[in-house]
Amino acid sequence: MFSQTTEYALRAMSCLAYAPESPVSTTDLATQTRVPSNYLAKVLQILASAGLIVGRRGVGGGYRLSRSPAEITMLEVINAVTPIERIGQCPLGIKSHGTSLCSLHRRLDGGAASIIDLYGGITFEDIVRGQGEPRRPLCDTGERRPSGLTFDGGSISPDAAADNRNQP
Amino acid sequence: MFSQTTEYALRAMSCLAYAPESPVSTTDLATQTRVPSNYLAKVLQILASAGLIVGRRGVGGGYRLSRSPAEITMLEVINAVTPIERIGQCPLGIKSHGTSLCSLHRRLDGGAASIIDLYGGITFEDIVRGQGEPRRPLCDTGERRPSGLTFDGGSISPDAAADNRNQP
Numbered sequence: 493m494f495s496q497t498t499e500y501a502l503r504a505m506s507c508l509a510y511a512p513e514s515p516v517s518t519t520d521l522a523t524q525t526r527v528p529s530n531y532l533a534k535v536l537q538i539l540a541s542a543g544l545i546v547g548r549r550g551v552g553g554g555y556r557l558s559r560s561p562a563e564i565t566m567l568e569v570i571n572a573v574t575p576i577e578r579i580g581q582c583p584l585g586i587k588s589h590g591t592s593l594c595s596l597h598r599r600l601d602g603g604a605a606s607i608i609d610l611y612g613g614i615t616f617e618d619i620v621r622g623q624g625e626p627r628r629p630l631c632d633t634g635e636r637r638p639s640g641l642t643f644d645g646g647s648i649s650p651d652a653a654a655d656n657r658n659q660p
Numbered sequence: 661m662f663s664q665t666t667e668y669a670l671r672a673m674s675c676l677a678y679a680p681e682s683p684v685s686t687t688d689l690a691t692q693t694r695v696p697s698n699y700l701a702k703v704l705q706i707l708a709s710a711g712l713i714v715g716r717r718g719v720g721g722g723y724r725l726s727r728s729p730a731e732i733t734m735l736e737v738i739n740a741v742t743p744i745e746r747i748g749q750c751p752l753g754i755k756s757h758g759t760s761l762c763s764l765h766r767r768l769d770g771g772a773a774s775i776i777d778l779y780g781g782i783t784f785e786d787i788v789r790g791q792g793e794p795r796r797p798l799c800d801t802g803e804r805r806p807s808g809l810t811f812d813g814g815s816i817s818p819d820a821a822a823d824n825r826n827q828p
Contacts, residue, residue, distance in 0.1 A: 493661070493744050493745070493768075493771060493772045493775055494768065499751065499768070502764060502768070503752070503764070506764050525752070526752045526753070566767065576661050577661070583667065584671075584693070584694045584798065585694070586798075594790075594796055594797045594798075595786070595787050595788075595789075595790040595791070595796060595797060596670060596671070596674050596787050596797040597797070599734065599779075599782055599787070600661075600662070600667070600670070602778070603661060603775055603778055603779065604661045606774060606775075606778065607661060607771055607774075607775065610767075610770070610771055610774065611767075611771065614767055618763070619763050619764050619767070620763075621763075622762075622763040623763065628762055628763060629762045629763060629764040629765070630752065630754075630762075
């Protein structure tokens with residue numbers, strides 16, 4: 493239902509949400525998310541342009557969330573890549589329809605509304621905390637993990653953004 | 661949420677559902693749906709390849725639904741263009757996740773499931789009959805309308821696929 497780019501963006505945001513105060517390098521993020529580095533770099537640019545993440549160059553640099561994970565919803569990330577648009581008026585431009593949608597477009601709009609409602613209510617705090625799920629995102633991708641990353645099963649050894657210190 | 665191609669495909673199917681026994685030419689369909697003819701021709705090829713419509717060349721030819729409108733769901737049309745895929749196992753290939761999805765992918769899968777459930781339950785009979793909606797799809801697109809097209813407000817004059825009789 494969502495594009496590969498959207499799914500990659502959500503992976504990256506999930507990864508950053510584990511340690512929101514600690515910048516993570518593109519290289520580390522690529523390892524954590526298992527997204528090709530070049531592709532991920534473009535995804536991160538989209539997220540930065542949307543104001544969802546902040547990049548910092550230099551030693552200890554990398555990307556971090558622009559706000560608390562509790563304040564960023566999945567919907568914001570989905571919309572940053574490809575906005576989910578409601579249907580406000582007849583897409584055919586039929587004058588007598590106007591904002592009174594036909595049975596087809598009303599149902600299409602209903603689907604969009606339900607997805608907006610669903611993902612507008614899920615924050616990245618929900619994602620990294622989980623709600624009864626036995627698994628957390630990215631939780632078996634090796635040792636190259638953001639610092640402070642913890643799971644129910646115990647602490648993960650810190651590995652703060654160590655590579656590519658000259659780029660975010 | 662859905663592509664322009666998907667929305668066009670749904671328009672075409674709605675148009676054909678008004679008169680499922682009567683072939684409608686591509687030209688007439690383009691007029692009814694307000695979709696550019698060349699674009700629509702490609703959309704119709706997709707629908708024909710998926711077995712949702714049947715084309716007939718020659719005099720009185722055109723496209724018609726392959727089954728009753730009551731037997732074709734919106735989901736089938738959506739999937740013919742771009743399938744909505746459930747997430748059956750960890751997209752990152754994390755072994756310890758397997759089919760036990762993490763909190764991120766479980767929620768993405770939940771959204772897909774809800775959309776599949778929604779549109780899998782709506783047929784084109786529902787669309788052309790409407791359920792309390794004041795408007796029907798394509799119901800003010802001029803006189804070039806499939807034969808037998810009727811609305812709550814009364815009958816529409818028949819205008820069976822009259823053009824381009826040498827192509828569907």
